[in-house]
Amino acid sequence: MNISVVLVELAGQRIALPSLEIDSVIEIDKITPVPGAPDYIAGLASLRSRALTVIDCVRMLGLNDYENDDYQSAVVFNCGGHDYALLVEVVEDVADATTEPVPVPGGAGEMWSKISDGLIETNVGPAMLIRTETLINSLKQKKR
Amino acid sequence: MDDLLAEFIAETREMLEAMQGELVTWEADPTDRERLDTIFRFVHTVKGSSGFFDLPRIEKLGHAAEGALADVRAGKRAADGPLINAVLATIDRIVAMVDAIDAGEAFPEGGDDEFVMALEPDAENGSEVEALIADQLNDEGRKNVVRPARSIRLPVPLLDRVMAGISDIVLVRNELARAIRHSEVDPVVSSTFDRLSTIVDDARQDISRMRMQRLEHLFATMPRLVRDLSAELGKHAMVEIEGGQVELDRELIELLRDPLMHILRNAIDHGIEKPARRLAAGKSEIGLIHISARQTGNSIIISVTDDGFGINTDNLVDRAIAAGVVTAEAAAQLPEEERIALMFQPGVSTADQVTSVSGRGVGMDVVRANIESLGGHIRVTSQPGNGTRHVISLPATLSIIPALTVKAGGQSFGIPRSYVEEIVSVKSQTLEFDQAGDTLLVKFLGQRLRCCSLARILDLEPVAGSQNAALLMIRLAGGDLFGLAVDEVIDHQELVIKPLPPSITATQLYTGSSLLDDGSLILMLYMGAIAIREGLVSDVSKSSRKSTLKGRQKAIATAEVSALLVVGLDGKRRIVRMDPVSRIQKVDSAAVRLSDEGAQVVIDGDIYPLAGTGYGPIGDGEVNLLIFSDGANHLAYAIQNVVDTIHIANAVLPGEKKGEIEGVTLFDGEAVEVLDCHWLFAQHDGQGQRTASRTCQIDEADPWVRTILRPMVEAAGYRIVDADSGEDVDIAITMGQQETMPARAGQVITLTNDPEAADHKDGVIYRYDRGTLLESLMKQQRKSA
Structure with a gap:
């Protein structure tokens, strides 16, 4: 597999998102909260005239103790006709994946394995691959 | 009918398109029974439909071709060259006619008989038919290239992108407008910007029309x-x-x-x-x-x-x-x-x-x-x-909804305007709240309604003691009413609604989001689902409870009558029953006209009789008016101000003399006069604004009629109907010399210039005999009333 991925840091880990699925990387300044929505929906943000649903992956992974106020960047993508923005800590770089995703040896933990497609090697080291579709589908499963 | 015709045209073309191949195959092999059947079905269908649409020429051609083909099918005739040619030529001619109908053009008259003859069994040689076909090609075949209304088909996603693009432009425009307002800019820049702004608005309007389709x-x-x-x-x-x-x-x-x-x-x-x-x-x-x-x-x-x-x-x-x-x-x-x-x-x-x-x-x-x-x-x-x-x-559009924007718990939300029956300021103190168990009730127009806090529904911290707190009376589709408390009502605007992803719609709280002009986002509340979640509606077990509640309320209602407590121009409190009050309105005192015959007030271009002026002078500035309505007539009543909505629980003691006071009742330990609306209407009947139910037809071409007669007829309470409108009228007034009598009038009055010619029995009146003329008009009025 030789696809281009965007490497980001999320919950202190290196994550790879397929570049083709990513619309843009933005700085988010204002998030409108959505009362009553699950906690991993940080709220809505506007990007020009589009409304983005902002996903907080840290909450999604149930890492409630993980402290990070450093959310400024978000990766924007469209899935199923809706626009989403995934909050990330750092956007590192674009890299090429050199291997097919493989299951993490010994398992990656319940939530990680739901949102992630597996581990890939890139020219700068290993990363968890998250396909946007997998991520959004896992939201549906988590629906309460 | 036009729709059906369009369908017929489309269907005929479609069938023909599908048949092109068959025609050619049949021509090559006239014994091919299947092809023959297909072609037979075509002419048969066309003949049938054209009979239905009353297109005799097509029907005739179709009938002839059908007859010929039926003979072939029955083996009575051989499908020889001339016959095939004649059939094909006939089909072409039918199509040409159909095209002409579609284009709305007239098809050249005549010439059909040749085709019919060519289809006859004893048609002579083929050369004639060949000539026909050639003629047809030259004359009309090519001319009738159809030109339907110019339109193109677009992929929906492209349309959506264009719409999103224009929304972006509008947002940037708004931002730019703010920037320009807040800084010193060269007038040339700002006027150019204004022009751009207008163009953007026009473009947005056109583009939003692109979404529309005819039903x-x-x-x-x-x-x-x-x-x-x-x-x-x-x-x-x-x-x-x-x-x-x-x-x-x-x-x-x-x-x-x-x-x-x-x-x-x-x-x-x-x-x-x-x-x-x-x-x-x-x-x-x-x-x-x-x-x-x-x-x-x-x-x-x-x-x-x-x-x-x-x-x-x-x-x-x-x-x-x-x-x-x-x-x-x-x-x-x-x-x-x-x-x-x-x-x-x-x-x-x-x-x-x-x-x-x-x-x-x-x-x-x-x-x-x-x-x-x-x-x-x-x-x-x-x-x-x-x-x-x-x-x-x-x-009318899915995406643009008139909405109220409200604040709750420090955040803005949108509520579809259609749900909101009324907005009541909590400060106004006209509201009566009662706690019943965990539920807060509010009394609204004599009903006790459940009152919910939007902030609590959404699990937000309500802003305590908001100065602008308001209660929205929400009317649900099933008719259920409840009060929704919000911290503030911000505005009423048209919101462009965008869909939300499933993970948010799953909350059953929101239907969409919308971007305000300043670029901030608000959520549109899903009132229907919220009401169900809060147990405010109808599954029927609840609605039946509501009905019994209604029954109880009705019992209360018979004892209590809702009413307005007002202060009259003399500063005294009076009670007005709520039912006849259609609204409360402020007008400029300049709109009031006082005269010996009574007072009138002009409201929105209509004259209303005005009562209540006898109690005191109308000051300068604005006057508060109660507008009464009995369904047909309107009446204004001048007051100083409205104090409160109340319920009259005690009996009204009839007053001694007949007048605008019906009697007195006990309120707040005080005897307060109750206005008699019936008397007011009775008093002012026939004066001023009414839904002019009586109509009169006059000949407005005559200047005397237009300038002198018309005002008098209108003053008598008639609506003037134009002679050409063809409407039935109660009365028609004609001048003596006029010959045509309007047939559709209840009564005809003829005016004459000659006092001697007047004959009241025949409805002929001298044109300045005001008394008799008025009397006739009034008589008709009473008759029709």
């Missing part, structure tokens, strides 16, 4: 559906369509398809009776389903009416009881309207037997849910024995 697209399939269904169910039904030109958001049209189909199916299956039963009931054998659409303001009303059996509510109630959605006791207390509304409950069906068409119990509940999810509502009324009427009302 015809949806309606066009209905006649066929009705035909097929009624055939399947052994009934005769016809569909009549009106208002297909109404435009609707194209997405709405698609979403509306299923509910409408369902309603039609129901109408044919349950509504329209079998022919024999219809005849027995004195109706025509063929049931009529009328579909109409019209646009009113920002909403589209679609009604589907059938002239069938109506809804058997007893049957419906039995089924609802059987399905367990309502108890027998509760059902017994439901008013008719709510009995009909039972059909919207899941699992209730009136079908006596399950047919392939309906009666499977999935039905009207889904229809209602679909329509409500589009931001609309549906109402069903029925007249036993005479039919059922479904009225669907929808917002």
Whole structure:
């Protein structure tokens, strides 16, 4: 597999998102909260005239103790006709994946394995691959 | 009819297109029976349809070709060269005629007989036909290249992108506008910007129209559906369509398809009776389903009416009881309207037997849910024995909804305007709150209603002691009313609604989000689902509780009459019964005219009689008026101010003398006068503004009539009708020399210039005999009243 991925840091880990699925990387300044929505929906943000649903992956992974106020960047993508923005800590770089995703040896933990497609090697080291579709589908499963 | 004709044209072309190959094959091998059959079917169908559309020339050609082909099929004739040529030429001619109809052009007269002759068995040699074909090609064949209205088809995603693009432009424009306002800019820049701004607005308007589609697209399939269904169910039904030109958001049209189909199916299956039963009931054998659409303001009303059996509510109630959605006791207390509304409950069906068409119990509940999810509502009324009427009302576009923006818990939200019955300021102190257990009740127009806090529903911290707190009276589709407390009502605006992803819609709190002009986002509340979640509506077990509650409230209502406590111009408190008050209005005192004959006030271009002026002077500036209405007439009553809405619980003691005071009642330990609205109307009847129910026709071409007679007739309370309008009138006034007598007048008065010629018995009056003329007008008035 030789696809281009965007490497980001999320919950202190290196994550790879397929570049083709990513619309843009933005700085988010204002998030409108959505009362009553699950906690991993940080709220809505506007990007020009589009409304983005902002996903907080840290909450999604149930890492409630993980402290990070450093959310400024978000990766924007469209899935199923809706626009989403995934909050990330750092956007590192674009890299090429050199291997097919493989299951993490010994398992990656319940939530990680739901949102992630597996581990890939890139020219700068290993990363968890998250396909946007997998991520959004896992939201549906988590629906309460 | 035009729709059907268009369909005929399209169908003919389609069949021809599919047949092109067949024609060629048949020409090559005239013995090919299958091809022959196909071509025969074509001319047969065209002949039939053209007979229906009254297109005699096409019918004649079709008939001739059909006859010739029938002979070939029966083996009476051989499909020789000349015959084939003649058939093909005839088909070409039919197509040319169809094209001409489509283009709205006249097809050149005559020439048909040659074709018919060529098809005759004893047609001579083929050369004549060849010539015909050649002629046709030269003369009209090429000329009739069809030019329909120019249009192109676009992929929907492209359209959406263009729309998103223009929304972006508008946002940037707004931002730029703010920046320009806040800084010193060269006037040239700002005027150029203004021009740009106007252009952007125009473009936005045009682009939002691109989303619209005529309802015809949806309606066009209905006649066929009705035909097929009624055939399947052994009934005769016809569909009549009106208002297909109404435009609707194209997405709405698609979403509306299923509910409408369902309603039609129901109408044919349950509504329209079998022919024999219809005849027995004195109706025509063929049931009529009328579909109409019209646009009113920002909403589209679609009604589907059938002239069938109506809804058997007893049957419906039995089924609802059987399905367990309502108890027998509760059902017994439901008013008719709510009995009909039972059909919207899941699992209730009136079908006596399950047919392939309906009666499977999935039905009207889904229809209602679909329509409500589009931001609309549906109402069903029925007249036993005479039919059922479904009225669907929808917002004109799916994406633009008139909404109130409100604040709760420090955040802004949108509420569709259609839900909000009234906004009451909490500060106004006209509201009476009561705590009942955990529920807060508010008294509104004599009803105790549940009061919810929006902040609490959304689990937000309410802002304590907001100065602008307001209570929105929310009217749900089912008619249930409740109070929704918000911290502040911000504005009323049209919001462009964007869909939300499933993870947010799963909360059942929001229908969409919207971007305000300043670029901030707000969420649009899903009032229907919120009300259900808060237990504010109707599953019917609740609505029946509501009905018993209503019964109790009615009992209270008979004892208590809601009324307004006002201060008259003399500074004294008076009570006015609420019912006749249609509104409270402030006008400039300059609009008031006082005279010996009484006072009048001009409001929005109409003159209202004004009462209440006898108590004191009207100051400069603004005057508060109560506007009374008895349904037909309006009356203004001047007051200083309104104090409160109250309930008169105590008896009204009749006053001693007849006048505008009906009597006195005890309020707050004080005797307060109660206004007698009946007396007021009786007093001011015949004066000023009324819905002019009487009409008078005069000849306005005559300057004397126009300038001198007309004001007098109008003053007598007539509405002037133009002579050409063809409307029926109560009275017509003609001048003596006029020859044509308006036939459609209740009475004719003839005016003459010659006092000697006046003859009251014949309705001839001298034109300056004011007394007699007025008397005649008044007499007619009393007659028609």
